[in-house]
Amino acid sequence: MRFRAEAGPLFAAVLVTSSTLAGAASAGEPRLREHVVIGSKAFPESWVLGEALTLLGEAADASVEHHTNLGGTEIVAQAVKAGSIDAYPEYTGTLREVVLHTPTATNQELRAALARDGLGITDSLGFDDSYALAVTGAVATRDSLGTISDAAGHAELRAVFSHEFLGRADGWPGLRARYGIQFAEVRGVEHHLAFEALAAGHADVVDVYTTDPEIDHLSLHVLADDRGFFPSYEAVIVYRLDLEARAPAALASMRRLVGKVDRRTMASANGVVTGGRSTREAAAGLIRDALGDAAPSIDGTAPSLGGVISAALLRHLELVASSLAACILVGIPLGIVAARRKRLAGLVLGTAGVLQTIPSLALLALLIPLLGIGVVPAAVALFLYGLLPIVQGTCTGLTTIPGPLAEAAEALGLPPMTRLVRIELPLASPAILGGIRTSAVIAVGTAPSPR
């Protein structure tokens, strides 16, 4: 699951959404109550695990904020390192690649490397979310397939693989070399279409993530990796070590999941989410399945749709309004400067133009180490995107005031500032308002809406 392409709109990513306005609520509470901020990445399994950690933290009477759907590994890793979040669900394989850049590192080496950044990891939650090959039960029985080595001997098998699996060194190319597989037919499709092809009998072998809910839904047979090719992606919790002193009860409560979530439990929770139900429901179910009778009592009902929409709308408006206000406050003076000084105009408009070409995700990744996560970096990004139209509008408006009017204003003997405020800005206002309108459209259109 870790690299799922269906991860959703990336910008929505950092737009931190989720658990309502927990931040505002917590501000007024006494310091005695433990406060923990959880993060999760931009795919369903991470949402569910993040929400499960949130529910367990709350069960230990901590106030917990969940910034869900933050983005890719880089963004979440930055956030936990910077202290914007305290903990998030992760996979050992991803940590080996992203943190150590050493695919062969042991868990001990990983733990030591993370400790240098003030981070800890738990032991495995109990499942591994790695690549595997799967066949239908019928094919497994027909050809007596139990392992990948068994399948390698059957050249007549038709394989349908996801594009990503076909391209990755730790996917098909490496696998084929390791096992010497010679399938007659190998096609690339979108991951979810592979299951349809399998169900319709158009394919015999597909690649899966071991926690795909379809494995159980379609009663697929996962072939054992008998030559140990696929690297291990054990699910763990990455957390800030200071949490042990700051929120011991919440951390202990979250740690209860360690070793208790098996592959089937995770796959079924994923199925709840991909089936269209709420992350909270899926997380509550996962905790019940994992902890059984020991599970704390949890209200797994999802917040009402109206509540979710109004909270999201409020967040969206707050974001748009604050960034637009900043755009106006900064953009108009910059536009005035650009209109007055021909040489500066190129610099100002050029810089604003370049800012606008930076992809939003890259901009956010740059901003997170500086500003943390939350409304602030998103508002700053929107501010930077919305600046150009207002600067341009102001500059154009001021430089296109008809010559006779501009001269008449000057000839009256009004000082420059009065002239600007009383005459020139009002005359330029159609262009300035046009710029503000464009900027508002950009802000509304770019501002991530909570998922």
Add this chain to the structure above:
Amino acid sequence: MIAVEAVEKSYEGRRVLGPLSLDIAAGCRLAVVGPSGGGKSTLLRLVLGLVRPDNGRITIAGEVMDNRNKLAVRRRIGYVVQDGGLFPHLTAERNVTLVARHLGWDEARMRKRVEELAAMTGMDAGALARWPLQLSGGQRQRIGVMRALFLDPAVILMDEPLGALDPITRRKLQGELSTLFRSLGKTVMLVTHDVAEAAFLADEAVVLHSGRIAQRGSIEAMARAPANDFVRDLLVPGAP
């Protein structure tokens, strides 16, 4: 009242004016005539302090027009431009009182002055609350004149003031303005390419040719005895 002393102005190495000296005595009404590109607009801009001379200096009512005091000097000049030069986002009255308001006049004083000027220029008081676009061309020009006269400046500068008007309104306004400025004793400098208008509004004229004064005198006198072919072609109707 207006003294232009050995002023020169070049743009991008090309001289557009001067060296030029011109003295306009208090109460004198002088027209600057000549074809487009002859330096009329440049001279006007220099006198208003909108551009700075490369050499020479300009004095208005004894004060040198320079960067330090140009705002104060401009307030002693009433500037009348084609079609009134009104700001479209201000009502006629607000256009008229713009500078006084900035200088902190109280409402009663401004109202009194507006009434005085409306009577003087024959402006219908009801039209003062309207926006410039709702006024006729003649009304806009009257409002422009009111604005120029508001602070009771000693000097009036006019730039093709009646160019945008229809012939009937134009003739009427020419007569009224001529009487008005004469009765107020203002020193007037009028820039125009229209020789007939210059003859009507001014006592005296200078002919500008390639940025220099070709001749100075009354239009009639110059037409009778043009200093050169250029002046003759400009002033004498039907000259070969």
